[in-house]
Amino acid sequence: MENYSKPPIGRYLSGISKSLLHALQNRLIHLDIDRNFYALMLIEEGQGKITQQELSDLLESDKVSVVRIIDYLSNKGYVERVKEPTDRRKHGLALTEKAKIELPEIKQAMEDVIQAAFSGLTAKNITELYNTLSVIKKNLI
């Protein structure tokens, strides 16, 4: 039962990615949102000026998905769309007070989960991991 070949690298990566997300969700189970945490962080960094199109680029997902993400965060009371006066096609994205209050905890949870995942690795291991992944990512463009 144990002499089957190892999973290819792609399955390996997506499995770890899912485990990381689940760990984060478990840490933040008491919040009103259970996903789109990174989108929320980018919106914070945008300081009310980031648009859905820019978010789409940063998340590397299409604009339909971003509409859904913003609908979700908006319905849960974390984000508001604000029409930009200079270009009324665009919507600036702004955090609500609720989101501003909860964001430090979200960021901390994310750091903790990643630190737990990296436990037992040296700083050099981690640097080389990022370097190697960066090379792979560029190879795949």
Add this chain to the structure above:
Amino acid sequence: MENYSKPPIGRYLSGISKSLLHALQNRLIHLDIDRNFYALMLIEEGQGKITQQELSDLLESDKVSVVRIIDYLSNKGYVERVKEPTDRRKHGLALTEKAKIELPEIKQAMEDVIQAAFSGLTAKNITELYNTLSVIKKNLI
């Protein structure tokens, strides 16, 4: 526009994983199937004896998903379910002739895609990548 923080490691990994899968799908676009290639490889290795439950363990996905995978591969003419005489609850999974003919190409495509992704990396880089990922995976159990 470029001073946003980098994506967390989880997004990084899933992005690369999706790119790898898309590259493989593009290489095998002429086949009748566009997914479940690794499942097919495991079934080959099982030599007609692997069951859906065992496949579920190896793929780390639940039994419902495996039913869908086998339905898919079966409808496309790649796999057949064979009732096991010794335990009639179980279904052995066997490759069709069609699958046996196409599998070498599938395996080669997978190797090529991975090799292209690893281009520019040393053997040591790759070994350390697997070691690091293995540590991370264990940390997340």
Add this chain to the structure above:
DNA sequence: ACTAAACGTTAACAATGTAAACTATAAACA
């Protein structure tokens, strides 16, 4: 024999990926 467990199936629902068609605004340009 009776009960519990294992294997596989079906059904239901939410979430995600992807594409097409659409509204509204803005930009390009004759």
Add this chain to the structure above:
DNA sequence: TGTTTATAGTTTACATTGTTAACGTTTAGT
């Protein structure tokens, strides 16, 4: 100016995937 083209965002539609629950059949445990 007016006409055309492009951009930002939305809506709709459909296939795939993840997840849970309920179910039939068969086997194992007692």
